[in-house]
Amino acid sequence: MGMNFEILDLRALMAVLELRSFSLAAARLNLSQPALSRRIQRLEGLLGGPLLERTTRHVAPSALGRQVLPLLRQALDGMETALDGIEDLVSPGAGPGGGRGPVTVACLQTAVAGLLPPALAALRRSHPRLRVRILDMTAQEALRSVARGEAELAVTIAADLQDAGLVAEPLLQDPFVLACDEAHPLARRESLAWRELAGLPLILAARTSVHRALIQDALAQDGVRLGWAYEVLHMASAFHLVRAGLGVSVLPRIALCAAEAARLRAVPLREPLISRTLSLVHRRARGLTGAAEALAEQLRIAARAEA
Structure with missing residues (x-):
């Protein structure tokens, strides 16, 4: 049975899933909400079931949606790549550096803050027409996005990588x-021992965070236990609380590159020295496209500059 997917229908579905909102997706695509709903319904009719679960506050993929989403993403990327290739052929000035992508990279929020900007700036100079889709997410979400084919690359923590279908290349300590x-x-101290943080109003990542687990495991070996005053899910929240004078936080050094970190001081922590390994992750069975490899190389260069 042939299925005649329309590229605009696929874009509509991806926009809803990325923004988790029909109203925001409709605004991005310059569509009315009824028109957006009709495009989603057309896809659901072709695929034989609902692709989304919708409540008054949340939109998420259905069981069928989770199964077909990676394939639909590949279909959309293939269509857009083909259209871009045709446009490059018929547009003036087509030639080296003219490819447009898109390349999708999943990143930890801290990597978006400190590692991605210099890599993207260099990529823009070498491939000025290349488009990059950035998915800022948690470490495990980034790994899953590559495994499902939603992203070609991930910059994340892969210390406990158990998926044999993924390859992790260490980038940066x-x-x-x-x-x-x-x-x-x-702020005037040259360094601090972790034990000296006892009694301070600490702003820490949530217990579910891979950073929190990494720190607690390392400190447990030295018999050090950290208390906390505030737990946050997002790095930007920690910055705001620190700047408001509500406490101090423990963050990866590269996170202090973020604009929100202005006026903050990074004091090295010792006894023990604890670091995370940022890795470049991709699927083992599929080679990187030329555009994805170009981005990967710029990420390697940016990581060496930070080391």
Whole structure:
């Protein structure tokens, strides 16, 4: 049975899933919500079932949606790549550096802050027409996005990688530091032992965070246990609380490259030295496209500059 997918229908579905909102997706695509719903319904009719589960507050893929999403993403990327190739052929100035992608990379939020900008700036110079789709997410979400084919690359923590279908290439050892306001008394210290954090109002990542688990496991070997005053899900929240004078935080050093980290001081932490390994992850069975390899190389260069 042939299925006649329309590229605009696929774009509509991806927009809803990325934004988790029909209203935001409709605004992005310059469609009315009824028109957007009709495009989703047309796909559901072709595939024989609902692709989305929708409540008053949330939109998520259905069981069928989770199964077909990677294939639909590949179909959309293939269509867009073909259209871009045709456009390159018929457009003036087509030639080296003219490819447009897109390349999809899944990144930890801290990697987006510190590692991705210099890599993208260099990529823009060498491949000015290349488009990059960035998925900022948690470490495990980034791994899953590559495994499902939603992203070609991931910059994430892959210390416990158990998926034999993925390859992890270490990029950077990124030590954890104390982040405090530049006016804080500890900002003048050259370094701190982890034990000295006892009694401080600490702003830590949530217990489900891979960073929190990594730190706790390392400190447990030295008999050090950290208390906390605030737990946050997102790095930007920690920055805001630190700047407001509510406490100090423990963050990867590269996170302090973020714009929100202005006026914050990074104090090295020792005894023990704890760091995370940022890795470049891709699927083992599929070679990288030329565009994805170009991005990967710029990420390697940016990581060497940070080391």
